[in-house]
Amino acid sequence: MSFTGTDKYIASEELQLAVNAAVTLERPLLIKGEPGTGKTMLAEEVAQSLGTELIPWHIKSTTKAQQGLYEYDAVSRLRDSQLGDPKVQDISNYIVKGKLWHAFEAEQRPVLLIDEIDKADIEFPNDLLQELDRMEFYVYETRQTVKATQRPVVIITSNNEKELPDAFLRRCFFHYIRFPDKEEMARIVDVHFPDLKKNLLNQALESFFNLREIPGLKKKPSTSELIDWLKLLVAEDISPETLQNKGSKQAIPPLYGALLKNEQDIHLFEKLAFMARR
Known part of the structure; x- marks a missing residue:
């Protein structure tokens, strides 16, 4: 797997090296740069270049790390139990898979985009440390461990709205997209x-x-x-x-x-x- 840019995306030699280094090291690629310099588009073009699926996770100020793993829909289960729906017996019917879960179970190595991570609260990156490091997480409701069949290519973008924790930065390969001349x-x-x-x-x-x-x-x-x-x-x-x-x-x-x-x-x-x- 090697990224050299695409017909639609002109990547500098330094950016190409950064993408390929992150893939080789199997570490998340943290991309910073001015807004409008193509950080989000990079993930789209890397996926196209590698001929694989892009799984985008666009972060908002209200986004929680748990949503990237899974969510338990207790409200729907309570409603169905009141209606006598037999599917309430299986709690897995109420587990909503998150973006990381989809990336972990993909048949072909996907590109996972965590877009604008700095929009979330300061604890958000720390809450993903173990999952991105070990490529697995535990589902307490069903008592199962979800483990990546193959490590996805993880691209994380930031507009520098807030500082990211040192422990998180240590686990990433970093590249700053300088403004083109x-x-x-x-x-x-x-x-x-x-x-x-x-x-x-x-x-x-x-x-x-x-x-x-x-x-x-x-x-x-x-x-x-x-x-x-x-x-x-x-x-x-x-x-x-x-x-x-x-x-x-x-x-x-x-x-x-x-x-x-x-x-x-x-x-x-x-x-x-x-x-x-x-």
């Missing part, structure tokens, strides 16, 4: 817009990276926002000359609402543009 970004854009005119691409990238360099931005535009912006530029038939006239760091590019996503950054940008005109 202009050359790498041009390759990424080419995947989405293979027929984009070179002049338009060059001017768009110059405006985009100039915007990212403005000090004080609350949220710098990311790769996904650049793709959205380019899609609008093509749809509105914006010429390279239009971007060139607005290519300075202080000028406002057309359709900038696709790049700036909060009023603070828009006000800052408009203020800089106004000062530049004066």
